[in-house]
Amino acid sequence: MICVFTMTRDRLPFTKRMLEQLKNCGVDYDHVILDNGSTDGTKEWLKEHWIQKEDVEFIDSPVNLGLWKGIQTILDKTKHFKGYDYVIKIDNDFEFPE
Numbered sequence: 001m002i003c004v005f006t007m008t009r010d011r012l013p014f015t016k017r018m019l020e021q022l023k024n025c026g027v028d029y030d031h032v033i034l035d036n037g038s039t040d041g042t043k044e045w046l047k048e049h050w051i052q053k054e055d056v057e058f059i060d061s062p063v064n065l066g067l068w069k070g071i072q073t074i075l076d077k078t079k080h081f082k083g084y085d086y087v088i089k090i091d092n093d094f095e096f097p098e
Contacts, residue, residue: 002029003084007070008092009036012045019050021096030084032057034074037064 004022008015022031033056035043043060051058059077061070071089081087 001084002027002086002088003032003078003081004029004088004090005032005034005074005078006090006092007034007036007067007074008038008042008046009064010038010040010042011092012038012040012042015042015092016045018090018092018094018096021094022090025096030055030057032059032074032078034059034061034065034070036061036066036070 006015006018022029033046033051035046035058046058050056057078059074061073065073075081
């Protein structure tokens with residue numbers, strides 16, 4: 001099993017595109033998303049359209065933690081990573097080949 005984690009901040013169009021491409025990649029995965037203090041509606045869109053899915057865990061940070069503290073926050077709050085074969089960080093501007 002695969003676990004993907006993504007951090008996002010104020011890049012809603014990129015986040016939407018990446019999530020749709022990831023969903024259509026044909027691989028089963030669980031997803032952990034950290035919103036890193038977005039102020040552009042990303043957090044609200046994720047809560048309304050994405051995080052109600054059973055395979056998505058959402059971490060809401062009210063401030064920008066930066067890259068390494070954000071990754072550490074994800075690792076601290078998601079102890080279940082131990083059950084996965086792979087844990088993959090995918091940035092929200094990642095493009096999947098068609």
